[in-house]
Structures are given as structure tokens and as C-alpha cells.
Amino acid sequence: MFARTRSLALPIAAILTIGVAFALPAAAQDVLYNNGPDGNVGYYHVNFGAVLANSFTLSSAATLTNVSLTIYAVDDRNLPERLKWTITTEPLGGEIKGEGFVNLILLDNPYPTRFQFFAWPMGFALPHLTLPAGTYYLQIQDVETLWYTYAFWAQSSGGSSQAYYEPIAQNGAGGVSLVPSEAFSVYGEWSSEQVR
Numbered sequence: 001m002f003a004r005t006r007s008l009a010l011p012i013a014a015i016l017t018i019g020v021a022f023a024l025p026a027a028a029q030d031v032l033y034n035n036g037p038d039g040n041v042g043y044y045h046v047n048f049g050a051v052l053a054n055s056f057t058l059s060s061a062a063t064l065t066n067v068s069l070t071i072y073a074v075d076d077r078n079l080p081e082r083l084k085w086t087i088t089t090e091p092l093g094g095e096i097k098g099e100g101f102v103n104l105i106l107l108d109n110p111y112p113t114r115f116q117f118f119a120w121p122m123g124f125a126l127p128h129l130t131l132p133a134g135t136y137y138l139q140i141q142d143v144e145t146l147w148y149t150y151a152f153w154a155q156s157s158g159g160s161s162q163a164y165y166e167p168i169a170q171n172g173a174g175g176v177s178l179v180p181s182e183a184f185s186v187y188g189e190w191s192s193e194q195v196r
Contacts, residue, residue: 033186038070039157051141054161061191069184070154072117084142091164098129
């Protein structure tokens with residue numbers, strides 16, 4: 001019995017540490033870019049081949065550490081668990097500045113939307129990606145939910161990002177469309193040094 005309790009202590013401690021670390025953007029990190037909250041006005045799907053990219057602009061060099069965004073999924077128990085992210089210099093292309101397949105962190109309770117989905121405020125950590133001032137694109141795809149259902153990135157209530165959607169990624173079917181931008185924020189620290 002004691003060995004079992006001890007073996008669970010490490011995973012629980014790791015989960016708590018990740019949660020506390022992600023809570024730091026509000027207190028110890030800067031909001032580098034904010035495209036606004038979930039507007040409950042629309043959504044685009046971001047799994048099963050679909051990909052969505054939103055622009056964000058850094059006014060000066062910065063180190064990116066976290067992203068928050070709102071994912072819609074069916075039911076209040078169908079937790080979005082993982083996604084693939086990419087930061088590029090062009091929408092759905094260009095130079096890749098960073099990428100990864102990461103576990104998502106629940107930032108707040110899910111809430112119902114007018115579309116009969118539940119909105120999940122989620123976040124994920126970036127590997128301290130340092131970028132010079134400029135415009136970049138946050139690309140989201142391959143979202144996995146607990147029940148492996150469709151997942152959607154919620155539209156913002158008034159963000160200024162340029163967003164591009166490809167319903168079936170990288171195979172030429174469907175083409176790329178300019179769409180309303182999505183709800184997300186990028187966190188990190190502004191750099192006092194010039195980054196090239």
C-alpha cells in the first residue's frame with residue numbers, strides 16, 4: 001500500500017507543478033499578444049486533417065513561454081488533451097520557428113456555448129522560444145480530445161489577427177481560406193537584447 005501511494009506522489013506533484021508554472025503568466029510574465037477572448041460567435045475545426053493559423057505581432061524581441069486558447073468540444077467531459085502547434089513566418093508555411101506536440105492544461109471550467117458545444121479554456125507551454133520583433137503565425141492542428149471527437153478553435157470577440165484555415169491540410173484538397181481570427185494569447189518576457 002505504501003509503495004502505491006508513493007508512486008502516485010510524483011505524477012500528482014508533476015501535474016501541480018505544471019499547473020502552478022502555467023499560472024505564472026498572470027503574475028510573473030507579460031502578455032506579449034492578446035487576440036481577445038472567446039466571442040461565442042463561431043469556430044473552425046482543428047483536427048482530422050484541418051489546420052488553422054493566426055498571426056501575432058511582437059513589437060520587440062521576446063521569449064515566448066506559454067499560449068492560452070479556447071477549444072470547443074462536444075460535452076463537458078470531453079477534455080481536449082493534446083495538440084500540435086507550430087510558429088511560422090508565413091501563414092501555413094514559411095520558416096518554422098518552433099513546433100511541438102504538447103499536452104494541454106485546463107485553465108478554467110468548461111462552459112456551454114450557443115452552438116451546443118462546451119468551450120474549454122486551455123493552455124500549453126512553449127520551449128522558451130526567443131524571437132525578434134515581427135509578425136508570426138501560430139498554427140494549431142491535430143487536437144486530440146478524450147473521446148477522439150472533432151475539436152474547434154473558438155473565434156475571438158474582436159481580435160486583430162489575420163487567420164487562415166485549411167480544412168484538409170497539406171494535400172491540396174479544399175484550399176486555404178482567410179477566416180475570422182481566433183481567441184488566444186501569447187505569454188512570455190520582453191527581451192532587453194536585440195535578437196536576430
